[in-house]
Amino acid sequence: MAATKKNILKAVENIKLLSPNAAGLLEVSSRENHDLKDIVRVIKHDAALTAKTLQLVNSAAFGLHSKISDLERAITYSGENFLISLVMTEAADMIYNCDLAGYEGHKGGLWDHNLLTALASKRIAELSKEPLNTNVAFTAGLLHDLGKAIVSDFLKGSAADLLASLDKGEMDDYASAEEKLLGIDHTQAGYALGLHWNLPEPLPSAMRYHHKPAEAPDEHRALVYAVHLGDMVAMMTGRDTGADALRYQLDSNYSDFIDINENDLAQIILETDSDFSKLKESLNE
Ligand SMILES: [Fe+2]
Ligand SMILES: [Fe+2]
Numbered sequence: 001m002a003a004t005k006k007n008i009l010k011a012v013e014n015i016k017l018l019s020p021n022a023a024g025l026l027e028v029s030s031r032e033n034h035d036l037k038d039i040v041r042v043i044k045h046d047a048a049l050t051a052k053t054l055q056l057v058n059s060a061a062f063g064l065h066s067k068i069s070d071l072e073r074a075i076t077y078s079g080e081n082f083l084i085s086l087v088m089t090e091a092a093d094m095i096y097n098c099d100l101a102g103y104e105g106h107k108g109g110l111w112d113h114n115l116l117t118a119l120a121s122k123r124i125a126e127l128s129k130e131p132l133n134t135n136v137a138f139t140a141g142l143l144h145d146l147g148k149a150i151v152s153d154f155l156k157g158s159a160a161d162l163l164a165s166l167d168k169g170e171m172d173d174y175a176s177a178e179e180k181l182l183g184i185d186h187t188q189a190g191y192a193l194g195l196h197w198n199l200p201e202p203l204p205s206a207m208r209y210h211h212k213p214a215e216a217p218d219e220h221r222a223l224v225y226a227v228h229l230g231d232m233v234a235m236m237t238g239r240d241t242g243a244d245a246l247r248y249q250l251d252s253n254y255s256d257f258i259d260i261n262e263n264d265l266a267q268i269i270l271e272t273d274s275d276f277s278k279l280k281e282s283l284n285e
């Protein structure tokens with residue numbers, strides 16, 4: 001299929017919808033005021049997810065001394081971020097199995113990048129000047145680059161040209177280079193996917209504005225800045241998606257929203273790396 005905006009948007013329309021329970025879980029977890037009870041209510045209705053949760057919580061990664069058979073306890077023990085990650089691996093194998101060929105990345109790289117961004121965004125959201133729900137920052141981080149799963153196929157073979165045009169200073173960042181080539185970049189494709197899946201705000205805004213947080217709607221801007229920095233952390237730790245690694249601009253106005261210094265950043269990089277290993281292990285990967 002020709003690499004045109006029209007075909008890319010058509011590819012978005014062909015992506016399988018989320019299951020009602022996965023969509024329900026994202027809906028609940030995007031609310032500023034939600035708690036674990038709301039999450040339990042959704043998972044309870046999904047037999048497969050309930051079984052999977054119990055199976056993983058009782059696996060070696062969690063190191064429990066006695067078996068948990070009660071779902072509510074299992075959910076309390078494993079936590080919301082684990083559950084959202086689990087649901088996304090099940091619901092969106094297009095991300096999980098994306099080979100990132102257009103970015104010259106590798107299979108699983110997009111998932112790892114999103115996961116690390118999610119964990120870093122959560123820690124950064126704790127430093128937000130306006131109070132943010134850090135679990136919402138996690139979910140937004142987990143979805144932020146899904147657009148790459150869509151545009152990757154259309155970018156195949158063009159990474160060298162895009163990098164050359166960046167090196168010549170023709171473009172500011174990788175997303176602009178994508179847009180010049182395709183008429184659409186991964187943030188716009190991600191936004192279209194967010195609408196296709198009917199995702200609640202702030203998720204589509206994070207998908208759309210994570211490289212240009214200043215353009216995010218007022219009410220979501222602080223959260224999008226957290227994801228913007230979380231994305232940078234992921235790229236700095238080498239959990240990138242390939243050719244576009246660190247080929248984006250840092251918006252230095254982040255300090256209007258996030259109170260972070262170099263020591264905090266170093267700490268977040270360390271902690272996130274260990275969070276990442278733990279989460280991957282608990283997901284049985
Ligand atoms: Fe991105
Ligand atoms: Fe990213």
